[in-house]
Each structure stands twice: as structure tokens, then as C-alpha cells.
Amino acid sequence: MKNGVKYFTILAFSIVFLFFPKNDTGAATCTVTGAKWVNSGAVVGQQIGMIATVNDVQACQGVNVGINIFEDDGLFDENIATLLNNPFSGSSKDFTISYILTATDYIEGGNEVGGETIYFTASVPGQTTPATSANISFKKTTTGVAINFDVNPRVLPRSNITTAVANVVIGLAEYSSYCRNSNITSFIFSVMWDYPVGADLMQFSKTINFSRTSSTVNVPIREDFTANIGSGKQNLYALIECPNGDDVTESNRIEVSGGTGLGSAIYSCVGPDPSGKNVYICSSSNLSNCSDTSGCINKNECSQIRSSLCGQPVSTQGKTVCGNNICEPGETIDTCRSDCVGGGGGGCGTTGQPACVPGTSQSFTFSIPNPLKGGADDFSELVKIIAEWIFNLAIPIAVAMIVYSGILFLTAGGEPGKITKAKDVLKYAVIGLAIILIGSGFITLIKSILELGGNTPTP
Amino acid sequence: MKNKIKNLGVTVALATGGEYQGIDLTIQSVFGIITGLACWFTDFALVLIVVYVVVYGVKFMTAQGNATKYEEAKKSLTWGLLGILIILGTYTIIYTVADFLGGDYTLLTPLTCS
Numbered sequence: 309m310k311n312g313v314k315y316f317t318i319l320a321f322s323i324v325f326l327f328f329p330k331n332d333t334g335a336a337t338c339t340v341t342g343a344k345w346v347n348s349g350a351v352v353g354q355q356i357g358m359i360a361t362v363n364d365v366q367a368c369q370g371v372n373v374g375i376n377i378f379e380d381d382g383l384f385d386e387n388i389a390t391l392l393n394n395p396f397s398g399s400s401k402d403f404t405i406s407y408i409l410t411a412t413d414y415i416e417g418g419n420e421v422g423g424e425t426i427y428f429t430a431s432v433p434g435q436t437t438p439a440t441s442a443n444i445s446f447k448k449t450t451t452g453v454a455i456n457f458d459v460n461p462r463v464l465p466r467s468n469i470t471t472a473v474a475n476v477v478i479g480l481a482e483y484s485s486y487c488r489n490s491n492i493t494s495f496i497f498s499v500m501w502d503y504p505v506g507a508d509l510m511q512f513s514k515t516i517n518f519s520r521t522s523s524t525v526n527v528p529i530r531e532d533f534t535a536n537i538g539s540g541k542q543n544l545y546a547l548i549e550c551p552n553g554d555d556v557t558e559s560n561r562i563e564v565s566g567g568t569g570l571g572s573a574i575y576s577c578v579g580p581d582p583s584g585k586n587v588y589i590c591s592s593s594n595l596s597n598c599s600d601t602s603g604c605i606n607k608n609e610c611s612q613i614r615s616s617l618c619g620q621p622v623s624t625q626g627k628t629v630c631g632n633n634i635c636e637p638g639e640t641i642d643t644c645r646s647d648c649v650g651g652g653g654g655g656c657g658t659t660g661q662p663a664c665v666p667g668t669s670q671s672f673t674f675s676i677p678n679p680l681k682g683g684a685d686d687f688s689e690l691v692k693i694i695a696e697w698i699f700n701l702a703i704p705i706a707v708a709m710i711v712y713s714g715i716l717f718l719t720a721g722g723e724p725g726k727i728t729k730a731k732d733v734l735k736y737a738v739i740g741l742a743i744i745l746i747g748s749g750f751i752t753l754i755k756s757i758l759e760l761g762g763n764t765p766t767p
Numbered sequence: 768m769k770n771k772i773k774n775l776g777v778t779v780a781l782a783t784g785g786e787y788q789g790i791d792l793t794i795q796s797v798f799g800i801i802t803g804l805a806c807w808f809t810d811f812a813l814v815l816i817v818v819y820v821v822v823y824g825v826k827f828m829t830a831q832g833n834a835t836k837y838e839e840a841k842k843s844l845t846w847g848l849l850g851i852l853i854i855l856g857t858y859t860i861i862y863t864v865a866d867f868l869g870g871d872y873t874l875l876t877p878l879t880c881s
Contacts, residue, residue, distance in 0.1 A: 700798050703861075704805035704878055710857045711805075711812045717850025718812075718819050722842035730846075734853065741864050 338368035338396070343430045343441040346404065350426070351447045355408045360430035360439065361401050368396040368403075371432050375405055379417030380425040380443050388416040388426065396432075414448055423447040452482025453495075457546040457559035459535075469611070472499050472512065474529040474546050474559065480520055487550035493517055494551050497529055501536075502543035502561060511535050511544070515551065537566035575611065576618065577604040590618035695747065702744045709737035806880035812854045819847055 339362065346357030358375060362368040375391040394405050417424045426446045431438030456475045474497065484492050498513040512533030518525050537544070546559040576590040577598045589603040591610070598610035684690040716730035746753075823844045830836035853860070858877055865875055 697794075697798070701801055703875065704798075704802045706861060707857050707878060708805040708808045710860055711809050711854050714850045714852075714854035714857070715812050715815055717853060718815060718847050720843075720846050720850070721823075722839055722846055727846055730850070738860065738864055741861060742868060745865055745868050 336364045336367045337434070338371045338432050339363050339435050340373060340430045340432055340439045343428060343439040345428075345441055345444050347444065349445045349447070350409055352409055352411050352414050355406055358405045358407070358428050358430070358441070360403050360405065362396065362403060362432075363401075365399060365401055368432070371396050373403060373405065373430055373432055374438075375407075375428055375430050376438075377407070377413070377426055377428045379446070380427055381418065386417050388413045409446065411448075414446065417446065451486045451556045452479030453477070453486075453548055453557050455546055455548055455557060455559040457544075457562060459499075459544055459562055459564060462562065462564040469532055470535050470564075472529065472531050472533060472546065476516075476527040476529060476548065478518065478525045478527065480523055480525060483556070486556065487552065487554060489551070491520075492551070493520060495556065496549040496551060496553070497531075498547045498549065499533060499535075500545055500547050500558075501538075502545055503538075509537075511537070535564075535566070537564070540566065542566045574618065577601070577610050579603045581619075587619055699744060699747060702741075706737060706741045706744070709733065709740070713737060802878050802880075806878055809854075809857070809878075809880070816851050816854065820851075823847055 340360050341363050342359075342361030344359050344361075346359060347354070350356045360373050360375070362373075372392065373394045373396055375389075375394065376387055377389040377391075378385040379388050389407065389409075391405060391407060394403075396403050414424070417426065424446045425443045427441045427443045429438040429440050454477045458473045459470050460473060461470055476495070476497070478495070480492075483495075484490050494515050494517045496513060497516045499511040500508040501511055503509050512531065514531060516527060516529060518527045535544070542564055543561040544564055545561050548556040548559075550556055574590050574594050575596055575598055576588045578586055579589045581587045589598075589601055591598040591601050591604065593600045596610065598604035604610060678685070680690070682690075682693045684693055713730050713734035716726065716733055720726035720730055823840060826840040826843060827837070830840050861875060
């Protein structure tokens with residue numbers, strides 16, 4: 309009973325202490341509760357303003373507000389500037405700090421061509437979670453160059469020729485100072501494929517000259533180039549560089565559809581046959597530059613056509629006609645479906661065929677797309693795909709078996725029977741692994757045995 | 768007996784419509800499952816190494832100079848060390864076999880255990 313009273317007293321005191329209001333509520337601690345930019349965008353050399361909002365003007369008097377400016381990279385944000393010595397003053401909760409962004413800051417942030425995105429954080433000493441501002445853009449400088457870019461056609465199967473149409477407006481004063489050349493008369497124009505992962509791939513590049521006639525020079529560009537881009541929706545853009553290779557500006561993105569597209573297509577060039585008539589000369593090994601075919605030497609163009617057209621006369625000169633049942637160079641499934649797919653060559657009523665007559669027999673072509681996503685066209689390819697899958701499975705199993713034999717050795721405790729079992733497990737794991745690794749090599753081995761004495765088979 | 772089982776009246780908690788979300792099992796995910804098992808097995812082996820080294824150490828201690836027991840403990844530890852060598856040298860064995868066969872087995876990368 310005595311103890312009970314003691315415990316009750318302790319409990320009562322604890323409760324009083326727990327719920328007693330703390331005596332430091334009068335002096336609130338200073339924290340930064342908000343952060344926002346004064347400017348909506350920034351360029352190198354510009355003075356920018358950052359507003360840090362605090363919770364209590366009195367408590368924050370003289371407290372250092374630390375500012376960190378970051379470049380937003382999505383994953384690893386780079387700290388481009390740190391401003392530590394900003395004692396709070398004034399009677400407003402909003403405290404403005406000014407800073408001039410330098411070229412060094414821009415390089416610190418990754419030196420991206422298209423500009424960077426920056427934000428800042430503000431905090432006072434002891435504040436664990438700083439206030440973070442919204443993102444604004446941070447551009448290198450005004451380069452004085454503006455570009456409008458387009459390509460035609462926008463459907464680009466592999467190695468198809470397209471025309472880049474661009475209009476470049478150059479402010480001579482800014483461009484000259486940017487490229488550090490007061491008498492500059494040229495720039496490098498490149499068409500880039502905005503590769504989804506990794507570095508963008510250049511499709512075409514050319515040095516364009518202009519004359520310094522007025523303070524603003526307008527340079528129209530019209531250049532044919534061969535696009536080699538991936539399938540599906542892709543983006544192309546133009547890149548302007550100083551003659552020394554410094555990036556100046558990137559253009560707008562143009563969405564194009566790329567791909568291999570032509571079905572059973574073959575590379576060919578156009579050249580005269582023995583009688584002097586222009587025909588399609590097909591590359592015998594289907595090379596993308598037709599270099600293996602004598603008729604195509606010294607011919608620039610080598611494009612894909614439907615393989616049935618090999619040796620056929622070229623019907624139109626330079627122009628493609630959609631609906632003539634000939635898949636001409638430049639025509640693709642996307643631009644002229646009826647010519648480049650078997651569809652037009654089918655029954656009556658389709659393009660290029662007479663109208664259907666009731667009562668007569670009609671023929672149509674159908675095609676069933678291959679449901680196998682692995683792209684297996686015959687049985688041996690299918691076997692290959694399945695074998696590859698089993699091979700992938702076999703490696704972790706081999707790891708597990710070898711580890712298992714190790715465990716058996718470990719737990720054997722010197723008993724001869726168990727050690728023999730462990731040795732067997734290891735032996736057969738290694739033998740099995742060897743067989744898996746040889747795999748399809750067995751067929752080659754048997755084949756090579758059958759060819760003994762003949763020519764040495766290619767490995 | 769039969770009736771007894773019948774009358775047990777087991778109630779099964781059934782997931783009601785829309786609540787139950789099964790895992791999409793595809794043949795492509797089998798590789799991941801097997802890899803996960805192999806990884807788990809390797810981790811398990813690492814734990815066993817520690818346990819058994821301690822066990823054999825205790826064996827040595829409890830031998831107390833007894834010649835037979837000492838020999839037995841020594842033998843256990845020797846084979847145990849070989850087992851450790853095999854567990855830790857799994858990839859060495861695999862690469863050695865692959866290298867011996869002389870192929871370019873670029874597919875043989877160590878399992879990525881997360």
C-alpha cells in the first residue's frame with residue numbers, strides 16, 4: 309500500500325510535467341517558411357532577387373539567412389551558388405536577397421545548350437528542412453540567333469532523303485560577340501536526331517556562309533539530307549554552332565515518323581540498262597550504299613524499293629506518282645500505301661485495278677501479322693528464342709547449385725559420406741554448366757565432324 | 768470421421784469484388800524469380816558460413832586435447848573451408864568453365880541481387 313502511494317505520486321508529477329506548458333513559448337525561434345523568386349527568368353549577368361519569408365520578424369533580427377541556388381537536373385541537382393552572409397533586417401516578413409548570376413555559375417550548373425532550370429533554398433542556422441522556391445529558367449546569354457526549322461517529308465524510313473527547311477535570323481552584334489569574332493560570316497547548321505536516351509545523333513551538318521549586309525541577317529536554308537533515325541515517332545531539331553564549334557542555339561523540335569517500313573524492300577539505284585533505258589538496279593547483297601553493284605558506282609542515291617521492281621524501267625522522271633502500283637524511291641508505306649504494300653495489286657476495285665463486275669471471280673490478298681513479338685519468322689528462330697530464355701534461366705540455377713555444393717561441404721563436418729555427396733553435386737553442376745554453355749555448339753560440332761576432310765568450316 | 772470433417776464449418780475469408788489484386792505472372796518474370804531464389808540462396812550460404820565457422824571453433828575448444836576429437840575437428844574445418852571457398856568462388860568456377868570452353872560469353876554477368 310505504501311508503494312502504491314509512492315507510484316501514484318510519481319505518476320502524478322510526471323503527468324503535470326508532461327502537460328505543463330513550456331516556458332520558452334514567448335521567444336519564438338526564427339525559421340524561413342517561404343522562398344520565391346522576384347524574377348520569372350534569368351540570364352547570365354542579370355541581377356536576380358530572392359525573397360525569403362520568415363515566421364517572426366522579431367526573432368529573426370540579425371539571423372543569417374543562408375541561400376543555396378541549385379540547378380534542377382531531376383536527379384542530382386548541382387549547387388551553383390551559396391550565399392551565407394545575409395543577416396535579416398527590416399520590419400517585413402519578406403526579406404529580399406540580391407545576387408548577380410555569373411557565367412561561372414552557368415558552367416557550374418552543367419553548361420547546357422538549351423538553358424538550365426534553377427531554384428533556391430533558404431534556411432536559418434538550425435533549420436533542418438529549408439524552404440524551397442519554384443523553378444525558373446536560367447539562360448546563358450542572348451546569342452542573337454533565332455531559328456525556324458522544319459523538314460519535308462516528315463515520314464522517314466531508314467536512309468530516306470528529306471529536305472531541311474530553315475530560316476535563321478542573326479543579330480550580327482550579339483552573334484559576333486558570342487562567337488568572339490567581330491568579322492564572322494558563317495555558322496554551322498546541323499540537323500540532329502533528339503535521341504531519347506544518351507547523346508543526340510547528327511544527321512547532317514554544313515557550314516553556311518552569309519554576308520554582313522545589315523545589322524540583322526536573314527539566312528534561308530534548304531538542304532537535302534539522308535535521315536537515319538529509329539522507328540516510331542522521333543524528334544529532329546536544328547543546331548546552330550559558331551564556326552569554332554561552340555553551341556549557339558537549338559531550334560524547335562519537329563516530330564517525324566521513322567522506321568524501316570518497306571516490308572520486303574531492297575536497296576537500289578537508278579541507272580541505264582544495256583539498251584540505255586533507265587531501270588532500277590538492285591543491290592545484290594542489299595547494302596544501304598549499293599556499293600556492291602557495278603551499275604551503281606558513282607551514283608549518289610541508293611534507296612529502298614519493293615524487290616519486285618528490280619530491273620523494271622523507271623516510269624517517272626524524279627517525280628513519284630502515288631497510285632501507279634509502283635513503289636518508287638521516296639514512296640513509302642506511309643506516304644503511298646497502295647503502291648508500296650501488296651494491297652494495290654490484289655482484286656478488282658482497288659487502286660489501279662478495274663471495277664468489280666458482279667458474277668465474276670474476285671481475288672483479294674490478305675496478310676496476318678506475325679503474333680510473335682520476338683520476330684521469329686521460322687521454326688529455327690523460334691527455337692533460338694526459347695533456347696536463349698532457357699540459357700538465361702540456367703545461369704542462376706548454376707549459381708544456386710554451386711553454392712549448394714559449397715553448403716554441403718561446409719555442413720559435412722568431415723563425414724566421408726556427406727563429402728562424397730557434396731563432391732558429386734559440384735561435379736555435376738560444373739558438367740551441366742559446361743553442357744549449357746556449349747548448347748547449340750553441339751550441332752556445329754556434329755556438323756564439323758561430318759565435314760572432316762573437306763574444306764575447313766567457317767567457325 | 769468423414770462427418771466430423773464435414774461439420775467443422777470452416778469459414779474462409781473471401782476477398783470481395785475488385786479488392787483482390789493478383790500478381791501478373793508472366794513467363795518473362797520467371798527469370799527474375801529464379802534469380803531472386805539464387806540470390807536468396809547465396810545470402811543464406813553466407814549466414815551458414817558464419818554459423819559453421821563458429822560451430823567448428825567450438826568443436827576445437829571442446830576437443831580439450833583429445834587426439835581423436837581434435838583430428839575430427841580439424842577434418843571438419845578443412846572441408847568447411849573448402850565449402851567456403853566454393854561458395855565465395857561461384858563466379859570464378861563459372862567463368863573458368865566458360866573460359867575453358869573458349870566462348871565469348873558476354874551474357875555471363877554476375878546476378879544482380881538487390
